[in-house]
Amino acid sequence: MKKLIAGNWKMNGSLAINRDLLAALVSGMAGGDSVCDVAVCVPSAYLQQVQDALVRTPIKWGAQDVSAHDQGAFTGEISANMLRDFACRYTLVGHSERRQYHGESDSVVAAKAQRALAAGITPIVCVGETLAERESGQTMMVVKRQLAAAIHAVGHCATEIVVAYEPVWAIGTGLTASPEQAQEVHAVLRTQLLAACGRSASLPRILYGGSMNASNAALLLSQPDIDGGLIGGASLKAADFLAIVAAASAV
Numbered sequence: 001m002k003k004l005i006a007g008n009w010k011m012n013g014s015l016a017i018n019r020d021l022l023a024a025l026v027s028g029m030a031g032g033d034s035v036c037d038v039a040v041c042v043p044s045a046y047l048q049q050v051q052d053a054l055v056r057t058p059i060k061w062g063a064q065d066v067s068a069h070d071q072g073a074f075t076g077e078i079s080a081n082m083l084r085d086f087a088c089r090y091t092l093v094g095h096s097e098r099r100q101y102h103g104e105s106d107s108v109v110a111a112k113a114q115r116a117l118a119a120g121i122t123p124i125v126c127v128g129e130t131l132a133e134r135e136s137g138q139t140m141m142v143v144k145r146q147l148a149a150a151i152h153a154v155g156h157c158a159t160e161i162v163v164a165y166e167p168v169w170a171i172g173t174g175l176t177a178s179p180e181q182a183q184e185v186h187a188v189l190r191t192q193l194l195a196a197c198g199r200s201a202s203l204p205r206i207l208y209g210g211s212m213n214a215s216n217a218a219l220l221l222s223q224p225d226i227d228g229g230l231i232g233g234a235s236l237k238a239a240d241f242l243a244i245v246a247a248a249s250a251v
């Protein structure tokens with residue numbers, strides 16, 4: 001399965017900072033020897049800038065969230081069709097920061113995934129347990145519940161999503177799930193996806209996110225059920241992000 005390395009810039013950047021970062025990514029990938037898929041998920045305010053910079057490059061782009069609604073009186077929201085206007089290939093849905101700070105439930109996240117797919121955009125459905133949930137032995141139950149909601153909502157389109165396992169305790173903390181810990185959860189998610197999708201030729205990719213960086217990427221990405229990475233902090237530094245892309249292309 002071709003790996004996918006996606007950057008999640010979160011609420012970082014400026015026109016000037018993005019210009020330099022995008023130029024460095026484009027020139028870093030210009031050799032053309034990357035054999036993995038690469039994308040950046042950026043603040044929506046910068047989608048036009050990112051589209052202009054990446055349109056004739058191998059790097060795809062996307063958003064970090066999408067509305068669960070089609071259109072109308074939803075102040076501040078951005079619809080899937082609006083993202084399509086900027087040729088977004090991906091959008092994150094259900095990132096733990098959305099679940100935690102904006103109260104997004106499993107069913108809201110599932111509706112967002114459905115809206116994205118209906119607009120031809122691949123949702124990257126994020127799942128992951130908190131530290132308290134891990135310590136009380138609930139990890140598998142939590143991630144399976146989160147994924148089940150999305151699978152249920154998207155039905156036969158489940159083959160077209162991407163899943164990202166992001167243990168909340170490993171996000172932005174410098175703590176990383178060990179390759180074994182991550183693999184254990186990915187294997188459970190894979191089994192769940194297999195049951196939902198059947199032995200389809202194209203099973204969804206399952207990315208790992210949570211302090212993935214240039215030094216730990218190769219080991220994580222060599223696990224059998226880790227199909228890529230969703231990168232926060234390290235996606236803001238071109239050299240680090242390119243090193244992760246290189247690691248994904250080498251396994």
Ligand code: 13P
Pocket residue numbers: 008095166170171172173174209210211212230231232233234
């Ligand atoms: P960090 O890589 O900064 O831990 O963030 C991970 C993440 O939340 C990606 O979506």
